[in-house]
Amino acid sequence: MSYLDYQVAQTPQGWRKILYLNWPLVFLVTAVSCIGFLMLYSVSGGDIDRWAGPQMQRFAVGMVLMFGLAFVPIWFWRSISVAAYVICVLLLILVDTMGTIGMGAQRWLDIGPIRLQPSELTKVAFVMTLAVYYDWLPVEKVSRPLWVLIPVLLIMLPTGLVLMQPDLGTSIMLIAGGGIVMFAAGVSLWYFGAVIAAVVGLVTAVMKSRGTDWQLLHEYQFRRIDTFLDPGSDPLGAGYNIMQAQIALGSGGWSGRGFMQGTQSRLNFLPEKHTDFIFTSLAEEFGFVGAFSLLALYALILGFCLHSALTNRDRFASLMTIGIAGTFFLYLAINMGMVMGMLPAKGSPLPLVSYGGTALMILLISFGIVQSAHVHRPR
Amino acid sequence: MRRSQKEILESARGISRRGLMLGVIQASVLGVLGLKLRSMQLEHEDEYRLLADGNSIKIRLLPPARGLILDRTGVIIAGNEQNYRVTLTREEAGDVSRVIAGLRRIIPMSDMQVAQLLEDIAKRSAVTPVLVADRLDWAEFSSIAVNAPALPGVTPESGLSRNYPRAGDFSHVLGYVGPVSDYDLSKIENPDPVLRLPEFQLGKVGLEAKMEEALRGKAGNRRVEVNSAGREMRELSRQEGQQGATVQTTLDAALQNFATQRLGEESAAAVVIDVTNGDIVAIASSPVFDPNMFVRGISSADYQALMKHDHRPLADKTVQGLYPPGSTYKMVSLLAGLEAGVINGGSHFYCPGYLQVAGRRFHCWSRGGHGSVSPTQSLERSCDVFYYELAQKLGIERMSAMARRLGLGERHDLPLSAVAEGIAPDRAWKRARHKQEWQIGDTINASIGQGYVLASPIQLAVMTARVATGKAVIPRLVRAIDGQPVPVPEFESLGISPANLAIAQRGMDDVVNGSHGTGAKSKIMKPEWRMAGKSGTSQVRNITAAERARGVVRNEQLPWNRRDHALFVCYAPYESPRYAVSVVVEHGMGGSTAAAPIARDILLFALAGGLPPLDAYPASQRGGIEEMRSKMNLHIAEPGNSTTRARA
Known part of the structure; x- marks a missing residue:
C-alpha cells in the first residue's frame, strides 16, 4: 500500500498528532543525549560552557526540528526524497572541488556562518531515495539483475564522491547503509554473498598494494590498520590512543571510578575524549553498569525503530525506518568496536553522545522523519 | 498504479522476515559488544587499573x-x-x-x-x-x-x-x-x-x-x-x-681552630692525639680552603688558584703528606737498639763530628762533634754519629720492625681520603721497589730518619703517643654515631721494657728541659704541663760535593721548595701523658726553630682547654706570644670554659 492509497482522513490531524508520536523513542533518544551531556560536562572538568552547554543548545534546536518534521506528513518527505538526493550529490561534487580542508580531507562546505557536511545529509537522503525506489518497484522484480543494478548505482554515486574527499569511513557507512535497505527490501541473499566475497578479495588486494605504485590507500590509512592489528607495536604513536582508551575502559570495573574521578580522562591520557572516545570516559567513570546501560538504551532505540518499521504497512516507511536505524546501529557499533579495540581506529563519533553539532542535528532530523512515518502510518 | 491486497501483504511479509533477520544481526553485534565490555571491565579490571595507575601516579x-x-x-x-x-x-x-x-x-x-x-x-x-x-x-x-x-x-x-x-x-x-x-x-x-x-x-x-x-x-x-x-x-x-x-x-673545634690559626699560611700540618684513648682532637693542614666554595660550585678561577698554589692547599698533609722524619725518628732507632740489646742505658759512643763508613763520610749536624754521647744525650743533643754507630750494630731489619711497632709504615684506619702508608724500609722492600740490594749507607741514613724512611704527621703523632705510653695507641676520628658511642679499645702494650722506654722518654724530656736540649726554647714553664719532645730537620736534597766544597749552603739562601722540612713531636704532661702532638712545617728549615714553638703552643692550648696563661711560657717569649695571639682570628670567646668541655 502506497501513500496514495492512504485514507488521509484516518491519520491524526493537527495537535492530536502529538498523541501518536513514538513516545518511547523520544524518551530513549533524550535519555541517551542526557548521558552525553553528563559525560561532556565530566570530561571538560566541570566547565559547562566548553562542550555540554553548546551540545544542549543544539539538542534543544534539534528536538524542535524533530517534532516539526514529525508533524509534516510522511508523503511530503517521500516526495522530496529524490530531489534531496540530487541536491546532496551536487553538494558532494561542490565539496570535492572547493571544500574546506580539515584533518587531511575535504569534508565541509562553509556557507556563511553554516558549516555544511554534505556527506552527513547524504546518509539520510539516499536511504529515503532507496526506500522510494523499492516502494515503487514491484516485489517480484527486486532480485532481477537490472533492478539490482539501479540501486547499486544510486549507492555508488555518492559513495564515489565521498571516497574522493577522501573519506573511507563514510564511504563504507554509505555502502553498508544502502546494503541494509536493499537487504530489507528482499534482494536475493546471493547478491550479498557475492558482495562479501568481492570485499574480501578487495581487502586482500588493498593490503597487497601497499608500497607498490598502485597503492590504493593513503599511508596513514595503512598505519591505522597496522595499529588496529597490533596496538602495542607503536605505543607512543598511533597505537597510543587505542591503548589509553582500553586502559580507561578496563579500569572502570563494575561500578567505575566515580563521576569526574576517571584519571584517564581527567589527566588527559585519553585522546579525543569529548568526541570519538567519550564512551571510554563513561566506562571509566561509571563502570560496567554505566557502559552496559548505554548499550541497553541503544538496543531499545533500535528495537523500537524495528517495531515501528515492521508494524507499518507502508513499504516506504518500513524501509526508510530500517535504513535509518541501520545507519544509527552502524555508527554506534563501529564506535564501540573501535574503542574496545575490535575495529581499526577511525574517526567515528558515538551517535547522540559525542560532541558535534552536525551529527546530532542529522540524527534528530532523521528521527523526526522516522516519527513522521510513525504518526502518519496507514490505519 | 494501485496494488492488490495480496501484493501488499506479500511485500509486508518479506520486509518482516528481512527486518527480523536484521534485528537478530544487530542484537548479536550488541551482544558481542556487551560481552567484550564484560570481559574488559569485569574480568581484566585489575590489569587495566594497574596500567591506569601507572599512567597517572608517579613516585x-x-x-x-x-x-x-x-x-x-x-x-x-x-x-x-x-x-x-x-x-x-x-x-x-x-x-x-x-x-x-x-x-x-x-x-x-x-x-x-x-x-x-x-x-x-x-x-x-x-x-x-x-x-x-x-x-x-x-x-x-x-x-x-x-x-x-x-x-x-x-x-x-x-x-x-x-x-x-x-x-x-x-x-x-x-x-x-x-x-x-x-x-x-x-x-x-x-x-x-x-x-x-x-x-x-x-x-x-x-x-x-x-x-x-x-x-x-x-x-x-x-x-x-x-x-x-x-x-x-x-x-x-x-x-x-x-x-x-x-x-x-673526636675533634675539638676550639683546638682545631687554634691549630689552624697557629699554622697560618705555612705549608704545614699538625696532629693532636689524646694518648689515653687515641682520639684525634685536632688534625690541621695548612693552608686551608673554604669547603663551602665547593658546595656552591667553585668557579674555575678559584679552583685554578687552589691548584696552582705551591703550598698545595687542597692536599691533606696530615695523612697524605709523607716526609723524611729526620731526627724525630731517633726514638725508633734508640728503642730498637735498646730492645735488641745492642746498647744499654750506659752505652756511650764517641762523636768526632762525622763517621767514615765504607769509604763514605757521614756527617753529624754538629761539625765539631758531640764527644762522648749517652743514649739520653743522643736525643737531647740529637747526635747523628751516635746513631750511625748504633745502626751498624743494629741493622735495618730490627730498626724497621720497631718503626712498625710504633705505628710507622702502617696505614692507620681512619675515615679520611688517601691515607698514606709511609715507608719503614727493609731489604725486601728495597729489592721489590728499587731492584737493588740494601747498602750499609741506607741503614745509616735510615737511622736518623733520612734516606728511604717516610712518615706522615699522623704517623709521627701516633709514634709519639706510643713512646709516651708504651701502649699500641690506635688513632680514631669518630666518637659517636647517632649518639651511640664508638667503643674505645683497650690498647695493648707494645712489649717494650719499661726501663728502655724510660730512657727514650727521659731523652725526649731532656730535649726540652735539659741544659743542652735542642728544643729548650720551647720549654713549658708550668711543671704540671712539663713537655717532652723531639725536633727533626730533614733534608729534601742531597748536599752535593760542590756545595760541600763551598761550605754548607745555608737554608735561607735556597729557594723555598729546596729548604729543609722542620718537624717536632712532643707530648705532655711528662709524668702522666695526655696529649701527643706532631707538627711538620714544609721547608721550615729548623725543627726546633720552626716546628717546636707551634707544637708547644698547640699542646699548651690542648692542656689548658683554651688559651693558656702567659706564665706557661718562658718569660722572654710572653710579649711575642701576646702579639701573635692578637693577630689570630680565634672563635673561642671565653678560654676558661672549654676546659670542662674538653674533658667531657
Whole structure:
C-alpha cells in the first residue's frame, strides 16, 4: 500500500498528532543525549560552557526540528526524497572541488556562518531515495539483475564522491547503509554473498598494494590498520590512543571510578575524549553498569525503530525506518568496536553522545522523519 | 498504479522476515559488544587499573637531610642550611622573556646568565622546572614569593644544602660534598636512586666521603598524580625521608681552630692525639680552603688558584703528606737498639763530628762533634754519629720492625681520603721497589730518619703517643654515631721494657728541659704541663760535593721548595701523658726553630682547654706570644670554659 492509497482522513490531524508520536523513542533518544551531556560536562572538568552547554543548545534546536518534521506528513518527505538526493550529490561534487580542508580531507562546505557536511545529509537522503525506489518497484522484480543494478548505482554515486574527499569511513557507512535497505527490501541473499566475497578479495588486494605504485590507500590509512592489528607495536604513536582508551575502559570495573574521578580522562591520557572516545570516559567513570546501560538504551532505540518499521504497512516507511536505524546501529557499533579495540581506529563519533553539532542535528532530523512515518502510518 | 491486497501483504511479509533477520544481526553485534565490555571491565579490571595507575601516579623522591657532623663537644662543624632558590616552568610561564624581565627587577642577573637560562629552558621539556637562581637571601626570596601572581611559572622553593660553619678550620678532615657526577655513579654498584636527583650532593673527599653511607640518610617519597604532560596535579601521599646519622668526631673545634690559626699560611700540618684513648682532637693542614666554595660550585678561577698554589692547599698533609722524619725518628732507632740489646742505658759512643763508613763520610749536624754521647744525650743533643754507630750494630731489619711497632709504615684506619702508608724500609722492600740490594749507607741514613724512611704527621703523632705510653695507641676520628658511642679499645702494650722506654722518654724530656736540649726554647714553664719532645730537620736534597766544597749552603739562601722540612713531636704532661702532638712545617728549615714553638703552643692550648696563661711560657717569649695571639682570628670567646668541655 502506497501513500496514495492512504485514507488521509484516518491519520491524526493537527495537535492530536502529538498523541501518536513514538513516545518511547523520544524518551530513549533524550535519555541517551542526557548521558552525553553528563559525560561532556565530566570530561571538560566541570566547565559547562566548553562542550555540554553548546551540545544542549543544539539538542534543544534539534528536538524542535524533530517534532516539526514529525508533524509534516510522511508523503511530503517521500516526495522530496529524490530531489534531496540530487541536491546532496551536487553538494558532494561542490565539496570535492572547493571544500574546506580539515584533518587531511575535504569534508565541509562553509556557507556563511553554516558549516555544511554534505556527506552527513547524504546518509539520510539516499536511504529515503532507496526506500522510494523499492516502494515503487514491484516485489517480484527486486532480485532481477537490472533492478539490482539501479540501486547499486544510486549507492555508488555518492559513495564515489565521498571516497574522493577522501573519506573511507563514510564511504563504507554509505555502502553498508544502502546494503541494509536493499537487504530489507528482499534482494536475493546471493547478491550479498557475492558482495562479501568481492570485499574480501578487495581487502586482500588493498593490503597487497601497499608500497607498490598502485597503492590504493593513503599511508596513514595503512598505519591505522597496522595499529588496529597490533596496538602495542607503536605505543607512543598511533597505537597510543587505542591503548589509553582500553586502559580507561578496563579500569572502570563494575561500578567505575566515580563521576569526574576517571584519571584517564581527567589527566588527559585519553585522546579525543569529548568526541570519538567519550564512551571510554563513561566506562571509566561509571563502570560496567554505566557502559552496559548505554548499550541497553541503544538496543531499545533500535528495537523500537524495528517495531515501528515492521508494524507499518507502508513499504516506504518500513524501509526508510530500517535504513535509518541501520545507519544509527552502524555508527554506534563501529564506535564501540573501535574503542574496545575490535575495529581499526577511525574517526567515528558515538551517535547522540559525542560532541558535534552536525551529527546530532542529522540524527534528530532523521528521527523526526522516522516519527513522521510513525504518526502518519496507514490505519 | 494501485496494488492488490495480496501484493501488499506479500511485500509486508518479506520486509518482516528481512527486518527480523536484521534485528537478530544487530542484537548479536550488541551482544558481542556487551560481552567484550564484560570481559574488559569485569574480568581484566585489575590489569587495566594497574596500567591506569601507572599512567597517572608517579613516585617522586624526597631527598633526606644530610647527617650533621659535630665536634667532641657537640659544636656543629658540618650542618645544613636553607637554600632558597627559584625555578621557572615554561608551560606555566607563557611569555618566558616577560617573566624573566620581571624577575630581573627583583634579583640581579647578568645578560650572560639570562642567555644561559633561556638556553636551559629551550633544552628542557615545557613542564620541567628549570633552576633560575639559587642561594637567594631571604629578602629576595620573600619578594619573589609576594610577587608570584605577577610571575607565572615561577616557583620559589627552599631546600637544604651543606654548610660548613667553621669554613676552613676543618677543610681537610671533613672534605666537602658536591654534585653527583656520572663517574661517582659508575663507581657505586646499584646506586641509591636519590643520587640521581639533580640537586643532590654527596661526599667527595675526607670524612664526608668516607662516612657517606651513614651521613646520607634515607630518601622519603611523595606519590603524586600527574597528567599526560607530566605536570603534577596533586599529592596523594607523602613519606618524609630519614635524616642521615649524626656523626660526632673526636675533634675539638676550639683546638682545631687554634691549630689552624697557629699554622697560618705555612705549608704545614699538625696532629693532636689524646694518648689515653687515641682520639684525634685536632688534625690541621695548612693552608686551608673554604669547603663551602665547593658546595656552591667553585668557579674555575678559584679552583685554578687552589691548584696552582705551591703550598698545595687542597692536599691533606696530615695523612697524605709523607716526609723524611729526620731526627724525630731517633726514638725508633734508640728503642730498637735498646730492645735488641745492642746498647744499654750506659752505652756511650764517641762523636768526632762525622763517621767514615765504607769509604763514605757521614756527617753529624754538629761539625765539631758531640764527644762522648749517652743514649739520653743522643736525643737531647740529637747526635747523628751516635746513631750511625748504633745502626751498624743494629741493622735495618730490627730498626724497621720497631718503626712498625710504633705505628710507622702502617696505614692507620681512619675515615679520611688517601691515607698514606709511609715507608719503614727493609731489604725486601728495597729489592721489590728499587731492584737493588740494601747498602750499609741506607741503614745509616735510615737511622736518623733520612734516606728511604717516610712518615706522615699522623704517623709521627701516633709514634709519639706510643713512646709516651708504651701502649699500641690506635688513632680514631669518630666518637659517636647517632649518639651511640664508638667503643674505645683497650690498647695493648707494645712489649717494650719499661726501663728502655724510660730512657727514650727521659731523652725526649731532656730535649726540652735539659741544659743542652735542642728544643729548650720551647720549654713549658708550668711543671704540671712539663713537655717532652723531639725536633727533626730533614733534608729534601742531597748536599752535593760542590756545595760541600763551598761550605754548607745555608737554608735561607735556597729557594723555598729546596729548604729543609722542620718537624717536632712532643707530648705532655711528662709524668702522666695526655696529649701527643706532631707538627711538620714544609721547608721550615729548623725543627726546633720552626716546628717546636707551634707544637708547644698547640699542646699548651690542648692542656689548658683554651688559651693558656702567659706564665706557661718562658718569660722572654710572653710579649711575642701576646702579639701573635692578637693577630689570630680565634672563635673561642671565653678560654676558661672549654676546659670542662674538653674533658667531657
